Amino acid sequence: MPRPDTPLIIALDYPDLDQALVMADRLDPARCRVKVGKELFTRSGPQILEALHARGFEVFLDLKFHDIPNTVAGAVEAAADHGVWMINVHAGGGRRMMEAARERLDKRRLTTHLIAVTVLTSMSREDLAEVGVDDDPLSQVERLAALSQRSGMDGVVCSAQEATALRALCGDTFLKVTPGIRPSASNGDDQRRTLTPARALAAGSTHLVIGRPVTQALDPMAALADIEHEIGR
Numbered sequence: 001m002p003r004p005d006t007p008l009i010i011a012l013d014y015p016d017l018d019q020a021l022v023m024a025d026r027l028d029p030a031r032c033r034v035k036v037g038k039e040l041f042t043r044s045g046p047q048i049l050e051a052l053h054a055r056g057f058e059v060f061l062d063l064k065f066h067d068i069p070n071t072v073a074g075a076v077e078a079a080a081d082h083g084v085w086m087i088n089v090h091a092g093g094g095r096r097m098m099e100a101a102r103e104r105l106d107k108r109r110l111t112t113h114l115i116a117v118t119v120l121t122s123m124s125r126e127d128l129a130e131v132g133v134d135d136d137p138l139s140q141v142e143r144l145a146a147l148s149q150r151s152g153m154d155g156v157v158c159s160a161q162e163a164t165a166l167r168a169l170c171g172d173t174f175l176k177v178t179p180g181i182r183p184s185a186s187n188g189d190d191q192r193r194t195l196t197p198a199r200a201l202a203a204g205s206t207h208l209v210i211g212r213p214v215t216q217a218l219d220p221m222a223a224l225a226d227i228e229h230e231i232g233r
């Protein structure tokens with residue numbers, strides 16, 4: 001199966017397998033990847049991954065592991081054994097945790113992309129201060145992205161607002177997977193650090209994660225077509 005030539009990852013944030021597959025059946029695996037997150041995976045288990053793979057999709061399993069190194073290494077191995085395209089951990093788990101995850105995948109020669117979440121796109125400077133980080137999101141993202149790169153990650157989850165700075169800091173090939181994408185007409189929901197699809201790509205995002213602007217749209221396929229048009233696809 002050829003890899004889809006697209007930066008788009010559609011977040012299938014649905015409460016059950018049936019609803020997720022209704023949307024997946026409207027999408028084209030040549031034109032987007034899909035993301036399975038905590039709610040859908042906790043409800044449906046690995047069955048959803050099998051169903052999406054059978055339909056030809058590359059899957060980002062977004063479980064954001066954050067635990068002691070030994071536990072995270074086992075979890076990323078289990079996730080990669082499902083044959084998913086991408087998995088992630090929280091950079092806040094630290095260098096030893098990320099290195100343990102990297103070493104486990106390398107030992108098994110598992111080629112799943114392994115990336116680390118820096119600062120959630122739902123967090124503002126004020127949110128960071130409440131958890132003891134008295135700094136702006138960009139500085140904290142830069143700090144965690146540099147640590148992630150030194151710890152062997154293939155890239156990070158960040159907001160597109162930080163993509164240009166990370167391109168300078170970590171290079172072009174270091175993945176910058178950016179949720180918080182909002183076409184100008186839609187609202188930000190619980191997201192705090194957002195950018196439009198076109199501006200995100202121009203800033204250096206390598207992948208755009210898009211959920212509600214498509215999945216909750218009155219006409220999801222029209223919303224997706226508008227985004228594709230905006231980014232020249």
Ligand SMILES: O=c1ccn([C@@H]2O[C@H](COP(=O)(O)O)[C@@H](O)[C@H]2O)c(=O)[nH]1
Nearest residue numbers: 011037119120121179180209210211212
């Ligand atoms: O920092 C992060 C990390 C992950 N996400 C996930 O991306 C999607 C975004 O969905 P929208 O509906 O487009 O807001 C969602 O699954 C989050 O869990 C994130 O938003 N920010």
